[in-house]
Amino acid sequence: MNETTNFNDILKKSFLNDFMFGNLSVIDILLGLLTAFIAGALIYIVYKYTYRGVLYSPSFNATLLVMTMITCLVIMTISTNVVLSLGMVGALSIVRFRTAIKDPMDVVFMFWAIAAGISSGAGLYFLTFIGAGVIGSVLIVLSRKKHTDTLYLLVIHYTEEAADEVRKELQNLDHTLKSKIVRKNVIEQTSEVRLKIDNTAFMSRLNEIEGIRDVSLVQYNGDYAV
Incomplete structure (x- = not known):
């Protein structure tokens, strides 16, 4: 019985030490935010270039850039503390966005911004850049093919x-x-x-x-x- 208890204590301590309170260096934080900014800027340019709606919204486009950086910051925050990650899931589940999205392509750009923020916040910088390049190229090609008229x-x-x-x-x-x-x-x-x-x-x-x-x-x- 004592051996089982001691093993559980060891397991809890290991979990707390390894996952509860992680650390991010200043370089990691700056690299993550810089990567998110570059990816968000690319999303900004592609959205402005490929937009074919009635009224272009500069504020929505700027929101995509900032959303990428905020998502990166959230991912870096929850990656250092498992308690915060569980609390963040509960906090985000009660958030309701009521802004109407009229163009389905706007939803694509929003998911792209969130995905770029997640990958950059997780430290997958090459994945962020490669994904941004491929997705941006596909969107540009589709915009040219679709809107000849x-x-x-x-x-x-x-x-x-x-x-x-x-x-x-x-x-x-x-x-x-x-x-x-x-x-x-x-x-x-x-x-x-x-x-x-x-x-x-x-x-x-x-x-x-x-x-x-x-x-x-x-x-x-x-x-x-x-």
């Missing part, structure tokens, strides 16, 4: 007399009807059109049709709500 919303207000001419003009475009509202003699039609950059000569032709009130063209990211 640009999506727009075409909004036209016209009278019943111009309906046939509008229909003929839209047949020459790659368009999809999104909504059509009739108010007495005025029709509001919203269509999704896919255009090459600066290929908007059709708007002048539409505007010259008798019965057209106005023509509007707005770039958007594919999300449409009625």
